[in-house]
Amino acid sequence: MPALTEPRWLDADQQRSWRALLRGSAKLFEDLNHDLERDSGLSLNEYEVLVRLSEADGRTMRMSALAADLVHSRSRLTHTIRRMESDGLVERSTCAMDRRGVNCTMTLAGFARLEAAAPHHVESVRERLVDRITPAQMRELGVIMAVLAEDAGSGESAPDGRDADARSERIAS
Template identity: 65%
Template sequence: MSAGMQEPRWLDAEQQRAWREFLRGSARVLDAIDHDLEAETGLSLNEYEVMVRLSEVPGRTMRMSVLADNLVHSRSRLTHTVRRMEETGLVVRESCPDDRRGVNCRLTDAGFERLRSIAPGHVASVRRHLVDRLGPERMQQLGAIMALLTDDEEDEADAAAHGRTRSTAPR
């Protein structure tokens, strides 16, 4: 090992077990919810999340770069998702009025109505695969744990700076 490089802090057996359970559990829950949504609506969880995020902001419009950051998607992945959604009339891309280099994504009225119609089934799936299995106390614990892994303070400041509030839209 060269000078300055330190031995990694390896996970102990309990940490390794917890890490693997996190990977398996999160993948299974997300796959199940995505499968339900796709089977019932033809939309992916990523497409649904785009619609939800847009439904939460004034004018149902958000700059593509901000939307990508909010969804933790690469810009190219979001562009492909939005292109598919545009083809079915759920969203439209428009030039930013205040910055012609930027592109906004807007949820159409048809997209908003589609979101409203499919939200109950999606929420039932989230309940079935996660919320009801954990129960209220563990669900609160999960939320607290996941909040440790995100920059909620930064997200709140960003939302306030852009005139947004916490979500009240169907999740």
């Protein structure tokens, strides 16, 4: 990024929107995390790991791919996986194709925990987000977040229905 000579300050409307994003997203994720921990003993980060693994072939992903998919640092993911491994939810193993890589596999106990947590989590997502905004706002939110995720290299497509068949098999995240 080139050096700035003159700051491009946010106008009053942009500042209000930016601050609303910060407050709203922090509150939403705090509430969702609280609900998940209360209902299932899983943190939102742990739940998201289990969701990604449940969608992967053989319920296994390389740790580096999992970190990229979740937009987590490798060290943060390693800490989360270590805790989940001690709880019997996942197992780590050396990647057969590249001995330097590490795979993470969801255990049967991890899948059972995800299945038990998912209905409560989906209800929490509905209560705290989906049912509080209009369907049009929800679609627009998805489009906006897809634009932001593209910059993060997520590879996710916009929520326009193109991947609806693939998503229909997934447990809601």
